[in-house]
Amino acid sequence: MxxxxxxxxxxxxxxxxxxxxxxxxxxxxxxxxxxxxxxxxxxxxxxxxxxREVLFGDQDRLAGLLADGIRAASGDAPLFDCLQAAFAAVDPVMNPQQRGKATQRVQVMMASTEVRERGLLKRARIAEAIAAALRDRGADQITARLGAEIGLLAFSLAVERWINTNDQRFALCAARALRELRTRTQDLGSGAGALGGPRSQSPVAQSDTAS
Amino acid sequence: MxxxxxxxxxxxxxxxxxxxxxxxxxxxxxxxxxxxxxxxxxxxxxxxxxxREVLFGDQDRLAGLLADGIRAASGDAPLFDCLQAAFAAVDPVMNPQQRGKATQRVQVMMASTEVRERGLLKRARIAEAIAAALRDRGADQITARLGAEIGLLAFSLAVERWINTNDQRFALCAARALRELRTRTQDLGSGAGALGGPRSQSPVAQSDTAS
Known part of the structure; x- marks a missing residue:
């Protein structure tokens, strides 16, 4: 016993x-x-x-799941397919109980700088885990760091949506966040227009504005 | 007196x-x-x-300079031109004395989690300042957050180079970091090739696999 x-x-x-x-x-x-x-x-x-650790007990597990998902993606998968695999890997643990905890954690972090600092440390560790998984797939150091920041931002957007829309599954929020970030990464990388100007003509970009 | x-x-x-x-x-x-x-x-x-604050006394000023630089960029400047303007705005304060302090600060952060957490909080505040400046230029919320992460990564890369190469001016390190990140943002956004593999030359239309 x-x-x-x-x-x-x-x-x-x-x-x-x-x-x-x-x-x-x-x-x-x-x-x-x-x-x-x-x-x-x-x-x-x-x-x-x-x-403070009691607030972030599941963050290390999340980092591991995300990294495992990236490593398991198909051999020639570009970044956004790797991220999709990462989010599919965490989806099973993103249950209603987790959503409740995530919602409370955001409230606590907003009220305490000390807690927010620990949250940022956990965020940095998730970024490091994603970057390591991308390097394992052959990405160079800088590509891996950039991919990790994009991935982490996608994950943050997905979790924010998931917390704020009680009726949506995490997978749907994640798919939407990935679409939105892919379009914007394209736009910023191509540098074709001003920041606030008309976007590239993909149908994805139009649905994004309905948020 | x-x-x-x-x-x-x-x-x-x-x-x-x-x-x-x-x-x-x-x-x-x-x-x-x-x-x-x-x-x-x-x-x-x-x-x-x-x-801890004594270590990061100049970070708030840096955030302000970066944001001012972005706001002062020409009206239709795309992201990487805005970032170039931001780095030009901080260049005058990136003198040898600052380089010495930055070098010592990295040593201290590597040795103390408590210090690293405060550094991450300062990092998050610089990201918020950059995102706010990008929103002021008309960028939507998500574009501003993505642009801020790219900008902050460029700044980190530039500072890392500047610390490690005693003979280079910050402006040169910044220009190189921007070039490297622009290429990679383009590659990741186009999603044309595998992460570590040879990049495809054709702009392949992407299927919306995330939905």
């Missing part, structure tokens, strides 16, 4: 998010989080290094 | 960087920094909110 419940981690995450949103991140102690989850401080620190 | 020397800020920054590199960020106190600069703690806190 384990000495603590198998779902301790999830309960600690849920308790922390509830308390952070209710009473504020700064005002919440690790002891309160543990008690709210029906556990103790020692159990908390078995699962998380500090109070 | 001012109550503290006019160059107190610069002396505190230099003292902090010297001590952080010599004895480590964690091991250095604000009192030590102030004493090393021939000043006292109170003067330190007149200039900086906390120990």
């Amino acid at each position: 384990p000495r603590w419940p198998a779902d301790a981690r999830e309960r600690l995450e849920a308790a922390a998010l509830d308390l952070f949103v209710e009473q504020g991140y700064e005002q919440t102690t690790v002891t309160q989080i543990a008690e709210h989850a029906g556990l103790n401080r020692a159990t908390f620190f078995r699962h998380f290094d500090d109070k | 001012p109550r503290w020397p006019a160059d107190a800020r610069e002396r505190l920054e230099a003292a902090a960087l010297d001590l952080f590199v010599e004895q480590g960020y964690e091991q250095t106190t604000v009192t030590q920094i102030a004493e090393h600069a021939g000043l006292n703690r109170a003067t330190f806190f007149r200039h900086f909110d906390d120990k």
Whole structure:
């Protein structure tokens, strides 16, 4: 028999998010989080290094899934096909429970610079994971870094949409974000027009404006 | 007469960087920094909110210069011309003294997660300043965010080169970074070839595989 419940981690995450949103991140102690989850401080620190980590427990797993998806894409896949594979790989974990957590996390990050800094560190690590996967596919250093920034922006856009539209699956939000970014990457790379000027004539660009 | 020397800020920054590199960020106190600069703690806190801020005192000014440069670019300038204008605007402050500070800052960031997090927060604020300037030029939200990530990556590449090549002016490093990123943005946007493979010469029409 384990000495603590198998779902301790999830309960600690849920308790922390509830308390952070209710009473504020700064005002919440690790002891309160543990008690709210029906556990103790020692159990908390078995699962998380500090109070901020409890907010980002699933980010490392996401980074791994995204990178695995990119590595598994077909041999000659261009960037946006690799990103599509990455988002397909995370789609199964993007369930309603995750959406609830993501929504609460955004609220907490907006209220605390300290939390936002940790979120940015996690973001940087996801970017590094994506860049490493792109390098494994033969991309040079700079292409891999650029591809990672585009991929991370696509992921952010997809998650933002997914949080704000309760009736849509993550996969749909991800597909839309990829379409929007592909068009814009084309436009900015071609440098054909002014930033606010008429876009290239793809049918995708027209549907994008309906957001 | 001012109550503290006019160059107190610069002396505190230099003292902090010297001590952080010599004895480590964690091991250095604000009192030590102030004493090393021939000043006292109170003067330190007149200039900086906390120990981490002393490392990033010039980042807000950089963000402002980059944004001003973008706003001042000619009316129909595409993204990479706007970025060129941004880098031209910061070039005058990228002097040998700044290069020394940037070199030390990288060392400190590599040794401390806490410092790296603050650096990422400053990075995010520069991205927001660039995105705001691009929106002012008529770019939509997503184009502005994509342009800001590309711009920030170009700036990072330029600074990395500038730090590592003592004999080059920042402007030259910036021009090279922009050329490299423009080519890659074009390639990734066109999606014509595999990431590491030979690039196809024909602008193949893309099927909307993401939908």
